[in-house]
Amino acid sequence: xxxxxxxxxxxxxxxxxxxxxxxxxxxxxxxxxxxxxxxxxxxxxxxxxxxxxxxxxxxxxxxxxxxxx
Amino acid sequence: xxxxxxxxxxxxxxxxxxxxxxxxxxxxxxxxxxxxxxxxxxxxxxxxxxxxxxxxxxxxxxxxxxxxxxxxxxxxxxxxxxxxxxxxxxxxxxxxxxxxxxxxxxxxxxxxxxxxxxxxxxxxxxxxxxxxxxxxxxxxxxxxxxxxxxxxxxxxxxxxxxxxxxxxxxxxxxxxxxxxxxxxxxxxxxxxxxxxxxxxxxxxxxxxxxxxxxxxxxxxxxxxxxxxxxxxxxxxxxxxxxxxxxxxxxxxxxxxxxxxxxxxxxxxxxxxxxxxxxxxxxxxxxxxxxxxxxxxxxxxxxxxxxxxxxxxxxxxxxxxxxxxxxxxxxxxxxxxxxxxxxxxxxxxxxxxxxxxxxxxxxxxxxxxxxxxxxxxxxxxxxxxxxxxxxxxxxxxxxxxxxxxxxxxxxxxxxxxxxxxxxxxxxxxxxxxxxxxxxxxxx
Numbered sequence: 071x072x073x074x075x076x077x078x079x080x081x082x083x084x085x086x087x088x089x090x091x092x093x094x095x096x097x098x099x100x101x102x103x104x105x106x107x108x109x110x111x112x113x114x115x116x117x118x119x120x121x122x123x124x125x126x127x128x129x130x131x132x133x134x135x136x137x138x139x
Numbered sequence: 140x141x142x143x144x145x146x147x148x149x150x151x152x153x154x155x156x157x158x159x160x161x162x163x164x165x166x167x168x169x170x171x172x173x174x175x176x177x178x179x180x181x182x183x184x185x186x187x188x189x190x191x192x193x194x195x196x197x198x199x200x201x202x203x204x205x206x207x208x209x210x211x212x213x214x215x216x217x218x219x220x221x222x223x224x225x226x227x228x229x230x231x232x233x234x235x236x237x238x239x240x241x242x243x244x245x246x247x248x249x250x251x252x253x254x255x256x257x258x259x260x261x262x263x264x265x266x267x268x269x270x271x272x273x274x275x276x277x278x279x280x281x282x283x284x285x286x287x288x289x290x291x292x293x294x295x296x297x298x299x300x301x302x303x304x305x306x307x308x309x310x311x312x313x314x315x316x317x318x319x320x321x322x323x324x325x326x327x328x329x330x331x332x333x334x335x336x337x338x339x340x341x342x343x344x345x346x347x348x349x350x351x352x353x354x355x356x357x358x359x360x361x362x363x364x365x366x367x368x369x370x371x372x373x374x375x376x377x378x379x380x381x382x383x384x385x386x387x388x389x390x391x392x393x394x395x396x397x398x399x400x401x402x403x404x405x406x407x408x409x410x411x412x413x414x415x416x417x418x419x420x421x422x423x424x425x426x427x428x429x430x431x432x433x434x435x436x437x438x439x440x441x442x443x444x445x446x447x448x449x450x451x452x453x454x455x456x457x458x459x460x461x462x463x464x465x466x467x468x469x470x471x472x473x474x475x476x477x478x479x480x481x482x483x484x485x486x487x488x489x490x491x492x493x494x495x496x497x498x499x500x501x502x503x504x505x506x507x508x509x510x511x512x513x514x515x516x517x518x519x520x521x522x523x524x525x526x527x528x529x530x531x532x533x534x535x536x537x538x539x540x541x542x543x544x545x546x547x548x549x550x551x552x553x554x555x556x557x558x559x560x561x562x563x564x565x566x567x568x569x570x571x572x573x574x575x576x577x578x579x580x581x
Contacts, residue, residue, distance in 0.1 A: 104167045111311035116320055116347035118361065120305045124343040125265035128303065131339045132266075135572045136214020138246055 143290040143454050144426065145389040146230070147376070148446075150199070150294075151369055152192060152268075153301040153410055155398035156421040158366055166314055168366040171374035172423065175393065179425030180471045181436045186497065187397050187418050188442050188485040191410045193247055195396035195443060196296075200226045200250075202447035202462030205486055206554050210247075211564045212488035212571040219249040224459040226447040228253030230292045233456050238286070240279045241296040242267040254294075258282060261298075268298040269305075272372030280379045290454075295376075299369045300399070302336070302408055303344035306364035313364050320357035321350035328353055331407040334511075335576050340408070358408055359401050388428040390453060392446065395420040403527070405512055411490035413504050414528045418485055418495065424471055429453065432473030439479025440499075441467060484550055488568040496547040502528065503543035507566045511573050517544065 111117070120128075132138055156162040159169040161176040187195045189205030197203075197210040201223050209217040230253070231237045237254045242261045244251030251257060258278040261267035279295055299306075319325075331337030345352040352358060373393065380386040398417045400406035410417050420443070424431060444464030451458045452466040469475040482498040492507040504518040519533040519540045533540040551563065 104170045105313070107310050108312040111308070114319055114349075115311045115315065116349035116352060117308050117311050118303075118305055118344050118347050118352065119308075120266075120269060120303055120344050122265050124303075125269050127343055128269075128339055129266040131335065134575070135335060136575050137572070 141290055141388065143233075143235075144428065145287070145290055145385060146235075146292045146450055146454070147380075147389060147391050148199075148292070148294045148450070149297065149373070149376075149391065149393045150196065151297045151300055151393065151395050151421075153397065153399045154366065154369070154395035154421055155401075155416055156395070156419055157416070158363060158399075159421055161423070162421060166363060168314070168363045169370045171370045171377070172393065175373065175377065175391065175425050176423045177434050178427075179391070179423050179433060180431050182422035182424075182441055183436050183438045184479070185394065185420050185422040185441045185443065186483040186485060187420050188444060188483060190397040190413075190417060190485070190487045191489055192243070192396050194486075194488075196243060196250065198443050199394075199396070199446050202226070202444050202458075202464040204442075204444055204463055204484075204554070206551065206564060207463060207558060209564055211486055212568045213246075214571045214575060215488065215568045217564065217568070219247075224447075224461045225249075225252045226450065227292060227294065229451065229456060229459070230454065231255065233454065234289065235454075236287050236289065236291040238279075238282055238291065238293045239296075240275050240282075241294055242270065242298070243296060256282065256286070268301050269303070270298055272297050272299050272369055276372050276375055279376065283379060283385070284383060297369055297372065299365045299372075300362065302340065304358065304361035304365050304408070305344055306361060306368050310364040310367060313360065313367065315357050315360035317354050317356050320352050320354045321347065322353060323350065325353040327355050327402070328358075328407060330405065334407070334409075336409050337407060355402050355407070362399065362401070362408070386427060389426070390429065390450070391425040392423075392450065393425075394422045394443070394446065396443075409490075411487055413485065413487060413491075413493055413495035413502075415497075415502075415522070415526070418497075426453070426471075429472065431471050435473065437467075437470060437477050437479075439477050440481070440483055440497075441479050442483055482546075484547060486565050488565045488570065489572045490570055491573070492565050492568070492570045494547055494551070494565060496543050496550075497522075501539065501543065503533075503540060503547065505544060505547065507563070508569060510570070519543070 158164045160173040189198055193213050194205045194210050197208050201208050205211045227237045238256040239254045240258045260274040261270035332341050380389050397410045399410050400416050403416050404412050406412045448458045448462050448464045448466040449468050452468045470477050484496050486494045491510045494505050496503045500523050502520045506516040517533045518531045520528040
């Protein structure tokens with residue numbers, strides 16, 4: 071199984087792990103523009119929110135399940 | 140410069156590795172984390188030997204496998220024993236000023252061990268995991284600027300990526316290319332509403348003025364926006380260190396306790412199931428003064444139990460014999476050839492009672508009791524041919540499945556014997572949350 075992403079450099083060594091990259095590589099995101107959110111949010115995007123009542127309900131449900139003592 | 144490094148250990152709860160740019164995610168969720176990875180070292184194959192949050196964090200701080208420390212479930216009977224090694228406690232005894240910006244001690248008391256300072260802005264919320272990176276950073280940054288007079292250890296536990304996914308409104312519009320998140324004719328999440336976590340989401344954070352969110356692609360976009368928001372927080376923290384002249388000799392270790400299933404394997408927006416989306420976790424180590432092999436990526440298998448021993452070696456502290464993990468500091472520094480484990484064995488005992496054994500090609504999963512989704516009690520995946528773990532080949536390759544099962548059971552038997560234990564902790568605890576839920580008559 072090749073665990074190393076395409077385009078990476080493998081490092082020769084005596085270990086059993088043949089596919090390991092040990093040389094600095096440029097990250098894929100470096101060449102990519104990072105978009106900002108649109109200035110005017112699309113109306114179809116409903117933007118969920120949590121009020122204190124919602125938070126209390128979540129906490130209560132998780133307490134019932136034993137997550138919280 | 141002080142001799143011992145500062146340490147900022149960051150866990151981003153539920154952060155799935157392959158939703159980060161530096162782990163080949165195609166969307167730009169994480170530009171600052173990606174930069175951190177380019178300046179530090181990234182581990183390609185770090186695995187959680189126990190999920191979810193409580194077992195995994197207990198492993199991170201003890202350097203022990205969950206079978207050893209015994210904390211295998213949320214809501215389980217096991218409690219961490221006082222004599223267990225505990226990273227913050229050891230560092231405190233070594234002269235570190237220790238600080239947790241965290242809420243975990245509110246779930247289980249041992250998570251407060253060894254901290255001189257605990258900062259908990261979640262007291263301002265009805266649900267502690269609603270605390271945001273900005274609220275945590277406000278306290279953390281003020282503390283970094285004003286308190287330490289020598290080396291410090293800070294643990295920051297961000298909850299943004301954990302459900303409920305409620306990113307800031309200013310990120311609206313990012314990462315979603317669908318047309319109607321609340322389409323009443325979309326029934327893709329209907330099965331999830333019958334799970335208590337799905338029902339909770341339906342009754343709270345997925346309700347909007349436009350109606351109930353029903354498009355899983357939109358829920359995934361919310362998750363990705365949370366990563367983007369977290370990414371801003373990581374950048375703010377790093378900027379602070381640079382402004383304070385602390386960046387050079389501070390280890391920033393970013394990891395996750397577990398990943399997250401989107402809708403993979405019919406597990407929706409949660410972190411159970413022993414598939415790679417949940418047990419393979421991101422790990423980035425950044426330490427300019429530590430002579431790390433900047434920009435490199437380590438491919439060998441590591442486990443979260445290796446984190447504490449590695450940090451102790453970085454501080455010149457003796458690693459307690461009770462810690463089972465192995466330091467890989469010299470590999471991070473490029474002084475040793477990369478190496479790791481031939482296999483990882485892990486478990487869960489919260490929503491399912493299962494073990495996994497993963498090697499470089501295959502994963503075998505065995506259930507101690509029937510699971511809530513009706514999966515077979517033995518699963519085998521060829522990760523080379525099927526990295527998504529979609530095709531169970533246990534029936535097609537019975538000899539391989541039997542061999543991996545024998546290997547797993549042999550390891551467990553040996554482990555229990557060495558620990559002087561007689562009971563399989565996963566069998567003993569069972570699927571704790573599921574059991575509680577069923578007990579409520581669901």
